[in-house]
Amino acid sequence: MNDTTMLATRPKTGHAGDYDAVIVGAGISGMFMLYRLRELGLTAKVFETGTGVGGTWYWNRYPGARFDSESWTYGYSFSKELMQEWDWKEHFSPQPDTLEYLNYVADKFDLRRDIQFRSTVKSAHWDDAADLWTVTLDDGQQTKSRFLMTAIGILSAHTLPAIPGRDSFKGPAYHPARWPHTPVDFTGKRVGVIGTGATAIQAIPEIAKQAAHLTVFQRRPNWAAPLHNAKISKAEMDAIKSRYDEIYAHCAQTPSWFIHEADRRKAVDVSPEEREAFWEKLYAEPGFGIWMGNFRDILVDEKANALISDFIARKIRQRVKDPVIAEKLIPKDHGFGARRVPLESGYFETYNRDNVELVDVINDETIECITPNGVKTSAKEREFDILIYATGFDGVTGAFDRMDIRGKNGVRLREAWEQDGPRTYLGMLTEGFPNMLMVLGPHTARGNIPQAIEHTVQFQTGLLRHMLDHGLTHVETRPDKVDEWTQTVIKAAEPLLSSKVDSWQTGVNRNVEGRQVRRVLGYNGNGVHFRRTTDEVAKGGYREFVFR
Numbered sequence: 001m002n003d004t005t006m007l008a009t010r011p012k013t014g015h016a017g018d019y020d021a022v023i024v025g026a027g028i029s030g031m032f033m034l035y036r037l038r039e040l041g042l043t044a045k046v047f048e049t050g051t052g053v054g055g056t057w058y059w060n061r062y063p064g065a066r067f068d069s070e071s072w073t074y075g076y077s078f079s080k081e082l083m084q085e086w087d088w089k090e091h092f093s094p095q096p097d098t099l100e101y102l103n104y105v106a107d108k109f110d111l112r113r114d115i116q117f118r119s120t121v122k123s124a125h126w127d128d129a130a131d132l133w134t135v136t137l138d139d140g141q142q143t144k145s146r147f148l149m150t151a152i153g154i155l156s157a158h159t160l161p162a163i164p165g166r167d168s169f170k171g172p173a174y175h176p177a178r179w180p181h182t183p184v185d186f187t188g189k190r191v192g193v194i195g196t197g198a199t200a201i202q203a204i205p206e207i208a209k210q211a212a213h214l215t216v217f218q219r220r221p222n223w224a225a226p227l228h229n230a231k232i233s234k235a236e237m238d239a240i241k242s243r244y245d246e247i248y249a250h251c252a253q254t255p256s257w258f259i260h261e262a263d264r265r266k267a268v269d270v271s272p273e274e275r276e277a278f279w280e281k282l283y284a285e286p287g288f289g290i291w292m293g294n295f296r297d298i299l300v301d302e303k304a305n306a307l308i309s310d311f312i313a314r315k316i317r318q319r320v321k322d323p324v325i326a327e328k329l330i331p332k333d334h335g336f337g338a339r340r341v342p343l344e345s346g347y348f349e350t351y352n353r354d355n356v357e358l359v360d361v362i363n364d365e366t367i368e369c370i371t372p373n374g375v376k377t378s379a380k381e382r383e384f385d386i387l388i389y390a391t392g393f394d395g396v397t398g399a400f401d402r403m404d405i406r407g408k409n410g411v412r413l414r415e416a417w418e419q420d421g422p423r424t425y426l427g428m429l430t431e432g433f434p435n436m437l438m439v440l441g442p443h444t445a446r447g448n449i450p451q452a453i454e455h456t457v458q459f460q461t462g463l464l465r466h467m468l469d470h471g472l473t474h475v476e477t478r479p480d481k482v483d484e485w486t487q488t489v490i491k492a493a494e495p496l497l498s499s500k501v502d503s504w505q506t507g508v509n510r511n512v513e514g515r516q517v518r519r520v521l522g523y524n525g526n527g528v529h530f531r532r533t534t535d536e537v538a539k540g541g542y543r544e545f546v547f548r
């Protein structure tokens, strides 16, 4: 019997379950969690709906899908060998390359043998007497485990538009997060896209190049800025590899764990010339610098925000030939950066093409229904061969809501969070749900997602090591710590202009019942503070938790 089979038959946390831990999801979080649990000598089973690893990058195969984060800050950093082996081909990696990377990781660390694909977790119920979770899949298969690790992402519960007749369309209709595995051929086709979020902003320029005609139905426009992607040469990649320690150490010291951090100056304090020069520079640079590396007041001060919004609006007017269309593409209901800024590659120029039409479905027409042949608005019916619902996600809590998770005394997680929004400690544990660890749970730090994941998984597996070392099998949060963290999170969101705007980040999705009211769903404080807090908890012996 080899080490692996020994572990598989001998759980370490002294229970009568099948595994020490069940991990829900085989994306970036689930894969790393599995790797770490194995290191601890624990047995784990991953359940994954898809047929392969990769999570977000497995599902979102739409044309134009790629990182908005620098590729060389997005990979796992736990294995120096892996970092040296992998060559990123572009500064902002396209989805196929990223999926290839995640498959490479799965192969290198032999992860697939503990992942059960085509397996959707329907429910997870806590049994307090047995100290076990019972996890049930949609085909009825049941598994018992000591721990439940949710590795379900923040944008995995996709939502279709609540438009009458949606399912009556005769042609193919796709949501980008359920894109077919074989490329969709748009050649000679009339295509309709509903939605203009980050996903649509990536897909629209690519579809427009192929389709005979493309109609974009825009409800609210989003501010967007150029991505400036480029290939990475061999020499450049070698140079990046030689600087990995420095790059990741730098990211760990920035508020959102990107290479970018806010300029110390305030937009309102500098001269108009200095402001313009700085913004021209940022607009010409790759990545999120224009959002995260901008003057430090643009995301909190209305006046500073109005100045940067005016700058970006002028850019849109310069890039879009028809001034009427340009005005439709400029947001009027929120300022630049108050919603997650999509980075684009020729998005605005796409509206200069003869085969592209923009329909403003707030000010000019309203969508009445989907018909068998297309979309009927208050003005007319347009016929399409293909429809794309780029209508986003029930962010952060949506994927939790889709499972029937019940904690102590049969309390449902969905109901526990319904009234006042989620309540967690560090976004990782929630009251009344023992032994449930959330990787990207509500109220956790996010920013550069893989770095947030690595940090969280390290913290959580550190907690498990502590439990193993002390013969502990049951962990809960201390209620006072949940109160404290929930208040910290709410306070951190208060000064931000983004808190005053409807978006998936504030939990608003008009296509989902009960999701019309804003909630605080992420920790918007400084990532450095978050790291420090978690490090102190670990160093202090996890006194913020109650063990049994």
Ligand code: NAP
Residues within 6 Å of the ligand: 065, 066, 067, 068, 069, 155, 161, 162, 163, 194, 195, 196, 197, 198, 199, 200, 202, 217, 218, 219, 220, 340, 361, 367, 390, 391, 392, 393, 504, 511
């Ligand atoms: P989204 O930003 O929520 O955009 C959804 C779009 O659909 C919005 O324009 C929305 O309009 C529209 N919409 C929804 N229901 C509609 C309806 N019934 N009728 C008409 N329009 C409707 O979703 P997303 O574009 O999928 O992006 C979500 C997040 O995913 C991003 O913010 C980002 O964090 C992430 N993402 C990342 C990348 C990347 O890293 N490169 C790429 C894509 C996405 P309203 O604004 O009026 O609601």
